[in-house]
Amino acid sequence: MNIIPRENGRMAGLTSFVRVGVLGLCLAAGLTGAGQARAAAGEALMGYWLSQDHDGVFKVERCGDTVCGTLVGMRYDGTDIPHGYDGRPECNIRMLTDFRPLSGDSGRLGGHILDPDSGHVYNAQIWSPKPDVLKLRGYLGLPIFGETQTWTRYTGGPMGPMCKMP
Template identity: 65%
Template structure:
């Protein structure tokens, strides 16, 4: 073996060894790939918090935190409270793109349901892409892990 190949092999062994020590949950993520999505997520505009969890054999998400004036909880187009509104539904692992999950997202302002994808490019970051027809015709948002508190009736602190 050439000296460069030996160096590369040594680097890879060192990297993989460090990776398993620094990220012990990686093995869990391989057997439960949806684990990267579970928990609370702050929307890109910092105006909503979503709780993503298992819903039967799929992954779903409820809107559990909102920015509002403290007296009037926002309502959707149908007039229902947006507190605990199920907005992300039927997410399943994509068969053709490792790491991406396909499902649906509700736009509470219009009542329309769009196709969507979620994926986690790195720890504590979630990408959500809503689209019509093909993912090419959509918009991607970046959400971050939420570790804050929520008040009564889905109230987010200012």
């Protein structure tokens, strides 16, 4: 008994199976490539970043299965470190939280950003459009109602005591 139907003397079922298998492998390779591209985009965001106004340095890193960012350097006068809305020092405060890849292959990560002066938490996206550039868009509700900042890779010296920028 032949369980694989034959077309013109060939095993049609096996041929179809091989075609589907090859197509599946091609799709998997494409998806893996897209996943690798997203991972590479995420890796491009890791490291130290100078804020748009050059008054803060953030360390962006992996935090478990998400990406986060901590304020590690600030430009300020005197010896008193700036304090946030809650009276705590802003030094080493985690301001970027829960960033994960957004759907699609945009290379953007979506998460949240804390405004230390008000305590409000906003939605945010980060991405790297080119080497050594990080874009951060903070918004309330929809991205169209937000503001984008351009941060650059930090290449300065080490931070002084109490997160003071050199």
